[in-house]
Amino acid sequence: MGKMSAAVGSVATLAAEPGEDAFRKLFRFYRQSRPGTADLGAVIDFSAAHAARGPGPEAHKVVRSQLSLSSVSDHDAHRAGLQPVSKWQAYGLEGYPGFIFIPNPFLPGYQWHWVKQCLKLYSQKPNVCNLDKHMTEEQTQDLWEQSKEFLSCGSFQLWHLRRRLSMAQ
Structure with missing residues (x-):
């Protein structure tokens, strides 16, 4: 899956324009950078967190998190498609309790x-969806089936092209 990373910045850095959230602003910043030219000073690379024990910008931010090995049995973890909890490596960030x-x-x-379960099941009501505030309840019913129809009819390429053009402006 490649590098897993998280961007951490100050509130001033994350200030967004009206109608644009902080994540979108950061996403656009990193997407628009030419490969190899982006300033990655605010990015924490969790794939290298094992080595981030000494001095450096990441060392003080990444902390090892202890998990309760008895919280999930190996049998239940396997049934859910997960490795035994004893094999997991968990990390947190200083100053971000609960992360x-x-x-x-x-x-x-x-x-x-x-991923499929998240898209297919968890987007259904009564679960809350980030589209709820932008669309009626009828429009957000069974988003999985709607997206399958949308993708299969070929209009996805046209939608994607329009979206890329609008984001470039």
Whole structure:
């Protein structure tokens, strides 16, 4: 899956224009940079967190998180497509209580299964969706089926092209 990273910045750095959230602003910044030219000073690379024990910009931010090995049995973890909890490596960030990063706890092939579950099941009501404030309840019913129809009819390429053009402006 490549490098897993998180951007951490000050509130001033994350100030966004009206109608634009902080994540979108950071996403656009890193997407528009030419390969190899982006300033990655505010990025924490969790794939290298094991080595970030000495001095350096990441060393003071990444901390090892302890997990309760008895919270999930190996049998239950396996049934859910997860490795045993004893094999997980968990990390946190100083100053961000409750944030835990677990690099790929999935058994081979189960990452795709859970991505599909998130898209197919968890987008259904009564779950809350980030589209709820922009669309009516009828429009957000069964988003999985709507997206399958949208992608299969070929209009996705046209939508994607329009979206890329609008983001470039």
